């Protein structure tokens with residue numbers, strides 16, 4: 291089973307927007323692209339909204355059928371590990387093995403020594419084709435990389451083998467993720483991480499490192515765009531070399547998590563993947579839930595009331611909602627509007643404040659990030675919320691499609 295060159299992780303908290311999401315990808319594919327849709331949802335998201343992995347499969351199959359799409363598509367068990375994978379096995383065909391928690395955990399000395407010894411030929415100056423500056427690889431560097439990453443890659447291999455026993459070899463896409471950590475992995479670290487994966491015969495088709503800079507949820511990239519571009523380009527070249535050197539799947543490509551709304555780095559990403567004719571996987575998830583709230587606000591009446599009540603409850607529960615996302619949001623509480631203020635807003639004002647249009651005078655990234663993490667509030671409202679999604683499905687579907695196509699795909703693929 292192979293993932294296409296370009297793929298987008300759509301995610302969808304409440305599993306209602308599959309058709310609108312697919313529609314936006316098909317619109318991009320009309321230009322000659324062949325983007326594979328991947329519906330990704332993590333165990334954490336399922337837990338908060340009280341849904342099951344089978345619901346995501348159902349959503350994907352229904353969307354594909356309704357739109358008569360005949361290309362490849364996938365259902366991603368996002369950020370799973372051995373404790374959480376079981377309920378995803380029968381319905382997923384894409385598994386994101388999250389081994390971030392094992393970074394820095396020591397592994398047995400003989401195994402660490404064996405890995406360092408196996409890398410002897412790369413010590414000294416390591417020249418990767420098309421990267422100007424060769425990497426300087428010392429034994430100390432190898433030991434530190436081994437100490438940091440070997441245990442996590444062994445865990446990835448363990449999860450991979452577990453899934454293979456249940457599903458069979460070649461019957462699913464494997465992604466390895468280590469993005470949910472504070473410090474980024476450098477290109478030279480990525481090179482040896484890929485060797486560890488190849489040594490353990492994990493046929494990863496996508497890898498999600500932590501990139502430099504902040505990938506806050508639902509808002510633009512915060513960081514040095516030039517530095518990001520330099521590292522991203524080196525990562526692309528490291529992967530190209532590692533595929534040949536270690537015999538990894540030739541489809542292997544980078545996966546960008548929390549990739550929605552990172553508008554300021556899209557041009558650099560596009561330029562680099564075009565320059566080397568490489569693929570890309572980009573995951574978005576919460577951005578669709580925000581469009582649901584925008585659509586409800588624009589629908590007015592009970593839709594707008596629902597949007598406002600989600601905000602007022604989110605403001606009251608701010609600390610609890612933000613806590614699990616502390617590393618991936620930056621909210622300035624002084625810039626959050628009061629409940630009274632929002633009560634007086636029109637649907638348009640609410641939508642303009644929430645919608646991510648860079649430079650729009652009403653756009654408020656603090657408001658947007660708070661709503662981003664507030665999906666649990668909507669989940670707790672149950673049918674009161676999902677009923678409105680159905681009632682205003684036309685308006686919401688339009689918002690979801692416009693967000694993914696106009697604001698994301700057009701920028702990412704320079705359409």
Ligand SMILES: [Zn+2]
Pocket residue numbers: 369467469470547548
């Ligand atoms: Zn992720």
